Ligand SMILES: NC(=O)c1ccc[n+]([C@@H]2O[C@H](COP(=O)([O-])OP(=O)(O)OC[C@H]3O[C@@H](n4cnc5c(N)ncnc54)[C@H](O)[C@@H]3O)[C@@H](O)[C@H]2O)c1
């Protein structure tokens with residue numbers, strides 16, 4: 085299939101044909117369109133940077149970033165500011181967000197940037213927002229697990245999701261804050277308590293695992309990076325991150341040793357960055373890139389694109405676990421379908437790894453659920 089237009093970019097500076105990439109089967113590719121659309125967007129901007137009104141395109145969605153002054157929040161805000169689909173970009177943080185917004189607002193891209201800080205302004209930040217992205221929280225230092233962040237980040241996520249429930253219950257909610265395996269169940273419980281839980285609109289952001297898998301596989305097998313797509317399932321911590329290398333597109337064969345080495349590298353990639361940063365935090369730039377891709381995919385789905393696929397940690401019936409990361413089809417109402425075919429015909433290695441990850445993932449999910457409900461009882 086030759087795919088050569090995106091609705092929202094059709095009128096972009098009079099140019100058509102944004103992602104002119106050849107697809108044998110678009111449905112078998114994950115995120116390729118978003119990546120291509122974003123890349124083309126940047127190319128267009130670069131080509132037209134002298135024309136002040138070059139980027140007046142359909143821009144109608146409101147995006148809020150909670151934790152916008154942080155290591156992820158700032159580059160993510162910049163990337164979202166580049167999106168032709170965004171009309172309003174709301175930046176919220178408990179500190180230093182005014183300067184970030186002032187700085188960003190000078191970019192001559194269509195969206196209006198506003199800053200919000202403190203509890204009093206959170207409601208205004210969230211009003212009428214279509215997509216809320218939450219990277220608020222503390223990052224790991226060397227020697228820590230993501231679960232070690234639970235005590236601080238669980239409360240942060242709970243408070244922020246309560247505000248989302250009160251002010252924009254219909255928004256897509258993207259949660260980046262770790263431990264994702266627990267913060268998504270916390271968010272689900274909070275939304276249930278508020279009577280506004282829509283499982284189709286709550287997403288744990290696992291896009292970085294896919295981005296890493298694609299990069300490492302392309303490097304290892306000397307493939308053109310833009311073509312590579314590896315679904316990553318399970319959760320977002322250690323062995324719960326399970327790349328399905330047997331489902332790599334384009335089809336490629338791996339030795340047992342390659343499968344093992346790549347799987348372990350993808351599972352430990354977050355730790356690789358934490359150690360390299362030596363106490364200065366965890367992945368921020370690659371995470372911002374991955375989160376921007378997930379935002380762009382969500383906006384395309386909201387805009388009516390009927391062919392948007394990403395991996396995400398969502399409520400799921402794919403396994404016996406209540407939440408599970410897998411490929412999903414995104415639509416205007418959120419998760420339109422959970423793609424079950426990826427779990428069929430797994431290799432023995434993948435089957436074993438899938439069974440091994442379940443106890444840890446179940447424990448993290450239950451920990452989140454218990455936290456949200458305990459807080460309610462004692463509140
Ligand atoms: N899902 C993933 O793949 C992934 C990848 C990388 C990092 N993370 C996680 O993302 C989180 C943020 O990482 P970072 O590097 O940006 O950290 P950071 O410390 O640089 O930034 C966090 C920001 O959150 C803000 N914040 C704290 N409490 C807040 C509150 N109640 N309301 C609003 N803002 C608040 C802080 O002021 C800060 O600006 C961490 O938990 C990290 O583990 C997840």
Ligand SMILES: O=C(O)C[C@H](O)C(=O)O
Pocket residue numbers: 223224230262292353354355357358366367
């Ligand atoms: O590793 C971390 O703590 C941050 C994030 O979850 C990552 O995968 O990079």
